[in-house]
Amino acid sequence: MNELVFSGIQPTGNLHLGNYLGAIKNWVALQHKYRSIFCIVDMHAITVPQNPAELLHNVRLTAATYIACGIDPEKNIIFAQSSVPGHAELAWILGCSTPMGWLNRMTQFKDKVNTSKLELKDELKKIKANLNEYHEAFFLMRSKKARALASIKKSTDELESLIEDQNKVEKAELGLFSYPVLMAADILLYKTTHVPVGEDQKQHLELARDVAGAFNRQFKTEYFPIPEPMMADWTSARVMSLRDGMKKMSKSEESDYSRINLTDDANAIRLKIQKAKTDTERSVTKNLGERPEARNLLNIYCALANIKVGQEVWADNYSGLSNRWGGFGDFKKALADAVVSAIAPISTEIHRVMNDTSYIDSILKSGAEKAGAIAEKNMREIKRLVGFPVV
Ligand code: AQP
Numbered sequence: 240m241n242e243l244v245f246s247g248i249q250p251t252g253n254l255h256l257g258n259y260l261g262a263i264k265n266w267v268a269l270q271h272k273y274r275s276i277f278c279i280v281d282m283h284a285i286t287v288p289q290n291p292a293e294l295l296h297n298v299r300l301t302a303a304t305y306i307a308c309g310i311d312p313e314k315n316i317i318f319a320q321s322s323v324p325g326h327a328e329l330a331w332i333l334g335c336s337t338p339m340g341w342l343n344r345m346t347q348f349k350d351k352v353n354t355s356k357l358e359l360k361d362e363l364k365k366i367k368a369n370l371n372e373y374h375e376a377f378f379l380m381r382s383k384k385a386r387a388l389a390s391i392k393k394s395t396d397e398l399e400s401l402i403e404d405q406n407k408v409e410k411a412e413l414g415l416f417s418y419p420v421l422m423a424a425d426i427l428l429y430k431t432t433h434v435p436v437g438e439d440q441k442q443h444l445e446l447a448r449d450v451a452g453a454f455n456r457q458f459k460t461e462y463f464p465i466p467e468p469m470m471a472d473w474t475s476a477r478v479m480s481l482r483d484g485m486k487k488m489s490k491s492e493e494s495d496y497s498r499i500n501l502t503d504d505a506n507a508i509r510l511k512i513q514k515a516k517t518d519t520e521r522s523v524t525k526n527l528g529e530r531p532e533a534r535n536l537l538n539i540y541c542a543l544a545n546i547k548v549g550q551e552v553w554a555d556n557y558s559g560l561s562n563r564w565g566g567f568g569d570f571k572k573a574l575a576d577a578v579v580s581a582i583a584p585i586s587t588e589i590h591r592v593m594n595d596t597s598y599i600d601s602i603l604k605s606g607a608e609k610a611g612a613i614a615e616k617n618m619r620e621i622k623r624l625v626g627f628p629v630v
Contacts, residue, residue, distance in 0.1 A: 241464075244269050245431035247278035247320065249490075250297035251289070253500035254304045256582065257478035257488035260542050261437025265471050267309040269435060276316040276429055276610060277305055279603075282326060282421060286414040287351075287491075299599045300589070304501055306602070307588035318606030320425065325614030329424035330417070332625060336453045337420050341446055345419055347439070352411045362401050366394040423447035427454075427463045428614050435469040438476040439487060444468045458624045473550055474538040481515040484531025502590070505583045512536075512575040523570045524561040528554040536574055543577040 246266060248258055266277060279301045284294060298319050305317055320326050342348070373390050414421075426434055426447050434444055444466065451463035470476050480486045480497040488498045496511055503511070516532045527534045534553055537560070541548055548557060564570040592599065619629050 241430070242273055242432045243429055244273040244275040244433045244435060244469075245278065245426050245429050245466075246276075246435050247280040247283075247425060248301055249280050249284045250294065250301040250319075251284050251287075252297060252490035253502050254301065255478075255488055255490060255501060256499040256539065256578070257437065258490075259308065259501060259582070259585075260475035260478050260539070261439075261471050262435060263305065263308045263310070264475070265435040265469065266305075269433075269469070270310060270315050273433065275314075276318075276431075277310055278425060278610075279305075279317070279319045280422075280425065282320045283418060286412065286418050298603070299596060300502075300593065302599050302603055303589050303592040304585075306592055307585050308501070312602045312606070316606045316609045317602055318610045319603055322603070322607035323428075323611045323614045325428050325611075325618045326421065326424050328618060329428050329621065330421040332621065333424050333427070333450050333454060334417060334420045336457050337423075337446075337450055341449060342416055342419060345442060345446065347443070348411075348416055348418070351415060362397065366398055369394045419443045419446045420450065423450040426466050427451055428617060429610070430462075430464055430617060431466050432464050433469050434466050435471070437478075438470060441468060441470070460624055462620070462624060472542065472547065474548065475542040478539060478542075479531065479535040481511060481535075483516065484533075484535045499578060499582060500586075501582060502586050503582065504586055505579045508579050508582060509575045512571050512578060515571070517567050521566055522561065523564050523567060524557050527557065536570070540570075540574045540577055543581050 244266070246262060248254060248262065254263070266275065269275060279298050281294060281298050284297070302317055302319075306312055310317060370391060422440075422443050423446060426444075427450070434447075436444060448465050451465050455461055455463055478488045480488050480492060481499070482492075482494055482497040486492070486497075490498070492498060496514055499508055499511055515536060517536070518530055518532060520526065520530060520533070523533060524537065527537065537553070537557075540546075546560075548559075552559075564573065622629050
């Protein structure tokens, strides 16, 4: 059986309900069907600055979280990416056959640095056209001078803020830009066939598929399988912030009230759900197409209660659930119960496992040895294909 599952999470803080529903819950089910490798991608974590002591703590915390969620460390491989040199080696090789244009299209990079050069060029063109237009107006009709100047001023302000954004691109680190190539290397190093990820990683996974294809074509081989994505059900694949239904739930979001951490206890969970943003509509289930916060809370409820609903049902008001709750007070109690019963036992288990650092380190060591053995064998084969001496 050559099928193999690989996935990973960055040790950048407490894992949250989004990581659980979008990724880990799926992994727990898949471990019984596939050979599986679950990585702690600490090399990805340093694409943004990290405090070394916190990073090491977070690597252990992530391992403890995998185990507490039900990943069996005996049956599967759990390890830290930085312990296996093949990830960096393969990323270099793959980077040499990945066009920069592919990386320029990655939206996560754009989101993190806020702009792109192409947008800047388009904006500059528009501003120049504006300036010309008002320059003419200034000469032809003196009375329009004030308005023309105001508009020019506005254009210059826009230019200024775009240059500011451009500076952010110039200052962005190479690692942040080439992150998707390292992710492709993580997956391909083990000749992975299936990758369970949340929706935000779909674009990176498509790039990994393209990179595998480019390598295979360049070296006239079928060495790398083209990895298949395995998305969670749509209600789980993109869990949104509890403070803003348009932003995904994230470890790095400043407000702790935006997410349910997998380390939160029952009281913290209940408080966060009670404070979760809703709207002025009395009904929980009406007009969900226009109510991102209500839709997100209902999605979380359905994901945890294993209720399958189609996206189109949400857009048209889901009458199947409408009679369950009198209003948000009622609904939030039911939601809090569902989250507490799924997450509180995980939280207790994380704290228990975290008390035994030497146990976690032994799991990471044995995982690194097992992953390292596969990676070393594959790297020898890859090096042969590329034409490097294998000594
Ligand atoms: N909100 C989410 N909903 C569903 N799935 C999610 N995932 C992350 N957030 C959500 C999935 O979890 C896996 C690991 O993600 P990650 O932590 O390595 O990277 P990320 O997507 O960048 O997550 P964060 O929380 O936003 O991290 P920071 O703040 O450090 O950038 C992936 O499968 C992802 O899809």
